[in-house]
Amino acid sequence: MHYFQESNLDNNKTYSAKNRASKVRSAFQARPFAEGASFRTFLDSLPHVFRADDLRNLALAVIEAKEKQKPVIAMIGGHVIKTGCTPVLIDLARNGFITHFASNGSVAIHDTEMAWFGHTSEEVCSQLETGMFGMAHDTAEFVNKAAKCAADNKTGFGTALGFLQKEAEFPYIDRGLIASCYGLGIPFTLHVALGTDIVHQHASADGAAIGQASLRDFRILISSVADLGGGGVVVNLGSAVIMPEVFLKCLAVARNQRDDVRDFTTANFDMIQHYRPHANVLHRPVSLGGQAFAITGHHEIMIPMLAAAIKEYAVSK
Secondary structure: OOOOOOOOOOOOOOOOHHHOOOOOOHHHOOOOOOOOOOHHHHHHHOOOOHHHHHHHHHHHHHHHHHHOOOOEEEEEOHHHHHOOOHHHHHHHHHOOOOOEEEEEHHHHHHHHHHHHHOOOOOOHHHHHHOOOOOOOHHHHHHHHHHHHHHHHHOOOHHHHHHHHHHHHOOOOHHHOHHHHHHHHOOOEEEEOOOOOOHHHHOOOOOHHHHHHHHHHHHHHHHHHHOOOOOOOEEEEEOOOOHHHHHHHHHHHHHHHHOOOOOOEEEEEEEOOOOHHHHHHHHHHHHOOOEEEEEEEOOHHHHHHHHHHHHHHHHHHO
C-alpha cells in the first residue's frame, strides 16, 4: 500500500462571502410569471443576466436604429421560412423595424412554394432514394425565370422574384416574404452559390443569369451595409455559411469606400453557434466599435420572441 503526502488546508487564507464582489445578485433573478399577465410583464420577469439581457438590448438597438433612420438588415436561411416565421418578419418590415432582407438561395425556393402552394419542404431522404429529390419543375422554372428577368432588366434577383410573384397573384401571396418586400418597396437580396439549390438541377437554370442577378444583389447589399455606421443593426437568422461570408465581403467594400462604417450592432440567432457567424458576424465586424449578441435557440421560438420584444419596447419609448 502506498501513501502520498497530502496538502494541509488548515492554514488557508479565507474571507467572508458576505463582503465579496459577486457577478450575480438576487436582484437579477427571474420573477414567476403571473397567470394572465402581459407579454411585457413576461419580458420584465426574465432574469437580468446573460442572454435575457442580450435579447432586451438587441430589441432596443433595433428600435434606436429605426429612430436614427439607420439600416436594420435581416440575413436569413431557408429554415427560418420552414419554421413558420414569415408573418412575423413581414410585420416587422411593415412597421419599419427591418429595412433590408438578404438570404441564400434556399429562401427563394421555400418562400415561392409557400406563396404559391401554401406548403414547402419535401421529404429529402425518400425523394433522394428514388432520384426525385428537387425535381419539382414548376418551382424551378419560376425561380429560374426570375433570374433571367433580373438579368434582362438589370435589376436585383430578389426584386425580380418579388415582382413575378405579385404579378402571378399567388393564392397565398400575403404569406410570401419576398413579395411583401416588393410591395413595401424595401430590398430583398438573394445571394446564390451555384449548385446549392434544387432549382440548379433543372434545364431551365441559366448560370450566367443567376450569377449576374446575384452579383447585382451583392452590390445592393453593399449599399445598405455602407450606411450601418453609427447605430445600424445586422441580425443573422439561421445562415451558417453563405450570409456570414457575403456580409463580410460587403463590409470590406463598404469600408474601402467609406471610413465611418463602425459602431453598429450585430447578432446571430441559430440552434447552435457556428464558426463563421461567430467570426464574420459577431467578432470581426465590431472590432472597431459596436456590440454583438449570440442568441441560441429554435427559430420558431426565438424570432417571434425578439419581434414581440421589439414591439413591446417600442410602445413604451
